[in-house]
Amino acid sequence: MNDPRFPALRRRGFLAAASGAVGVGALALTGCGTSGSAAPSGKGDGKPKRGGRLRAAFAGGGAGETLDPHLSNLFADVARAKALYDKLADYGPDLSAEPRLASGWEPNEGLDRWKVTLRKATFHNGKPVTAQDVLHSYRRIADPDKAFRAKASLEPIDLKASRAIDARTVEFVLKRPTAEFPNVLATFGAYIVPEGATDFDTKPVGSGPFRFVSFAPGKSAVFKRNDAYWEGAPHLDELEIVVANEESARVNALLGGQVEYAHELNPTTARAHEGKGQVEIVRLPGSAMQSFAMKTDRKPFDDPRVREAFFLIADRKELLDGALSGAGEIGNDLFGKGYEYYADGLPQRTPDLDRAKALLKRAGAEDLTVTLDTSPVAAGFTEAASIFRDQAAKAGVTVKIRTGSKDSYWQDILDHGTLCSYRSGAMPIETHISQRLLTGSTTNATHWRHKDFDALYQQAQSTKDPKARAAVYTRMQRRLHAEGGFLVWGFADWIIGTARTVRGVETDAPANCLDWARFDKVWLA
Structure with missing residues (x-):
């Protein structure tokens, strides 16, 4: 959650280095999925209560916020956007797309045309959400003169050819077969705004x-309950998003x-306050891939034997315990543990220094x-x-650490x-x-560039049957x-803190999905 362009996380920003960006990278208040009667930080009690104002602290972006x-x-931007707006789809617990403003979607046989049906929903001014609003929003995002976050993700759509079939049906014409088109609808930042909207800061x-x-x-930003919300009115009367850039604040x-x-706590803070009775610590598992990236097109990592040796040098549990205070689970050199299509049948790597040394010797390294x-x-x-x-030294490898700037890293x-x-x-x-x-x-940090691998991706995107498509993704993984x-050594928990009066918090899904930074299913006891 550190790539400033999408799904890795920015230091004060968003989570998902995914936009071609942090991406990297998904930080949820209620977890993915909509449950509305979850427990306070894992403790069950009672029926949702209506009323009150919840104040939520996020890192922000200063006077230039919008x-x-x-x-x-930034994290605060997303929390505010989720309070005011909806997308056509969002990510479920396994990071598959779930309908939101869209009630459903259906592709043609060629997977290059998708018909999306809208549910009955209204804007805050009472006007219905229409197909024209959807097309307007996507065309606005795709404006070549603007730097909107979701622009790259909407690239598969031919927006000139796409059209409104009727008030609640959009036909999206795509530039190529795209079996995972619902992921485009769920992409970060692809919110639907009214056609003609221009004032987003004083009359959104x-x-x-x-x-x-x-x-x-x-x-600060203050919001009040929308009693006409299509999914049901929030429990809270008001929500206030306040900016506090430092974790200590x-x-x-x-x-x-x-x-x-309090959003975005580090593992040390969580350990210091967990179980002490003052606050609740909420952990969202599998939220952040932790890894080392080896550039596969330059020495010494252009030799796959060297890369395999580094896989075998890593003691993943020691890394997890030492770097993250054990707040997460070990990785297996693949992204997305627990997500849709994850190849969980592959053997878990464990340290093997003897084999690592032998591989390095054969590689002349x-x-x-x-x-x-x-x-x-x-963190x-x-x-x-x-x-x-220190682990590499045991295999005869000298690792010199070079510390870079937070701002340009x-x-x-x-x-x-x-x-x-x-x-x-x-x-x-x-x-x-x-x-x-x-x-x-x-955002190819490992410089992994293989035409046959590209062809497998295109094969997956042209495969309509989900099981057959999953088999292609397994081959790739x-x-x-x-x-x-990518030497993926762990998946970190995302950690937040709440007052003991807060209810409706779930902890069974990673950050960056549907209910991360979403407060309408939360209530105050």
């Missing part, structure tokens, strides 16, 4: 669960009773020295780098260096592949597991 949902990039009108009250950029505000929800780029841009990065340096590592710390937020496995592992991918460039 309520324009198509510019959503959406179809979301809350209505606009006030907005002070870099400080968010924690202190929670402990002092100034807020009821004995006494190897490499530089590992890292940065304090993300656990510098700690993991130091731990891996994600851009720097795309094309420079050979080995780096990498993190990504939750996104569909298909999106991870398309944005990071194809020859033309714009088998290859990545054997010789890819």
Whole structure:
């Protein structure tokens, strides 16, 4: 959740390095899925209660913040956008697309035309959400003169040829077969706004669960319950999103009773306060891929034997415990553990220093020295780098650590260096592949470029049968597991804190999905 362009997380920003961006990278208040009667931080009690104001603290972006949902990039932006707006679809617990403003979708046989039906929903001004609003929103996002976050994700759509069949039906014409087109509808930032909307900061009108009250950029945004919301009115009377950039400020505000929800806590903070009775610590599992990225097109990692040796050097449990205080689960050199299409049948890698040494010897890489780029841009990065340096030394490999700037790290590592710390937020496995592992991918940190691999991706996108498509994705992941460039050592929990009065919080899904930073299913006891 550290790629500033999408699904890895930015230091003060969004989660998912997925946009071709953090991407990287999915940070949920109620988890993915809509349940509405979940327990307070894992403790069951009672029926939802109506009323009250919930104050939620997020890192923000200062005086330049906006309520324009198509510019959503920081965590606070997304929380505000989800309060005011809806998308056609969003991600479920396994990161598959689930209908939202769309009640359903159906492709043609060629998978290059999709008919999307809208549910009956209204904007805050009472006007219905129509097919024309959808087309207007997507065409606005795709404006070549604008830097809207979802632009790259909408690229498969031929928006000139797409049309409104009637008020509640859109026919999307695609440039090529796209079996995973619902992922496009669910993409981060693809919110539906009314046709003709221009004032997003003083008179924003959406179809979301809350209505606009006030907005002070870099400080606070206040919203009130939308009683006409298509999915049912929120339990809360009001929601206030307050900006607190430093984690210590968010924690202190929670402990002092100034807020009821504190977003983005680090594992050390969570461990210090968990079970102490003052606040509830909420952990969202599988939320952030933790890895090292090896550039596969340059020495020494252009030799697959060296990459395999590094896979076998890593002691994943030691990395998880030392860098993240055990807040997560070990990885297996593949993105998306627990997500749709994940190849969970592959054997779990364990350390094997003897085989690692033998591989390095066969590759002529004995006494190897490499530089590992890292940065304090993300929790656990510098700690993991130091731990891996010590692990590599046991295999005769010297790892020199180079610490980069927080502000430029994600851009720097795309094309420079050979080995780096990498993190990504939750996104569909298909999106991870398309944005990071194809020859033309714009955020290809491992420089994995293979025409036959690209062809398998196109085969998957042209395969209508889900089981047959899953088999193609498994083939792709088998290859990545054997010789890819991502050494995925863990999947970190995303951690938030709530007051003990907060109810409706679920913990069974990763961040970045439907109910992350969404407050209409939450209530105050």
